[in-house]
Amino acid sequence: MNQKRADKADGDARAGIAFALDRVGHSRGGVAVLSDLTLAIRRCKMTAVIGPSGSGKTSLLRLLNRLEDPVSGSIALFDRDLRAYPVRELRRRVAFVFQSPVMFEGSIADNLLAASRLRKANDTPKTSELDLLLESVDIDPSIKERDARGLSGGEKQRVALARALASRPEVLLLDEPTAALDVESAEHLMTMLARLRTTQRLTMVMVTHRLGEALAVGDDLVLLEGGSIVEAGSVDEMRHAPRAARTRQFMQSAHEASP
């Protein structure tokens, strides 16, 4: 292959990548929490990050929209160093959904209008966009004036998700979004995430302690342990043909703990 064609092939391959981590290391208070992470996170796919408690899952997610910066290595998003993005722009494009949804005081609509882009679009009284957002997370727009703090846990998490989507992000980072939910609400959220990924062409990186969730909605899996990647690959590979013995063990024990 000549150089031009090789460059093009390289560029095409990269076009399918959202985040590229190169030998990323991170520490807190002098203690290493992540080491030597080299990883490609595919665009418009759901990557599920799994691993035992304390393995560095949340730390990894926090690096991806610069809630923290790694102490070594580099991270690129869409082929551009993360530090080259103005932080506000980065946080708009890469939204974070936390484990426990925090509702601001006021109605469901108020909570969505906290996203500035929607507030600006709100000049038209019908605000069909707000209704569409609520519909996209299975909340009936007719209840939008209800007090957000009175909602169930599952509804709050869906409003939080709609709020994150209001700024039209390209990437959603989700840190154990179902941890505080009952099984039924958790399944509902997963169904919605799978749908949103397809309809809105979102790249999602989701930390979960529920292996069943990761296998059901993930395209790719990353298994972390002790701040290092044990194995990363497609869900199918990791499930049926794991390269690391540790992956097989983890899958087995996690499956037994929560089938």
Ligand SMILES: Nc1ncnc2c1ncn2[C@@H]1O[C@H](COP(=O)(O)OP(=O)(O)O)[C@@H](O)[C@H]1O
């Ligand atoms: N604020 C902090 N200060 C010091 N160490 C921390 C802090 N937060 C997390 N850690 C440590 O970093 C490691 C990774 O934590 P974390 O990323 O939260 O793991 P996970 O999300 O997989 O449970 C753990 O050993 C944890 O004790």
Ligand SMILES: [Mg+2]
């Ligand atoms: Mg965590």
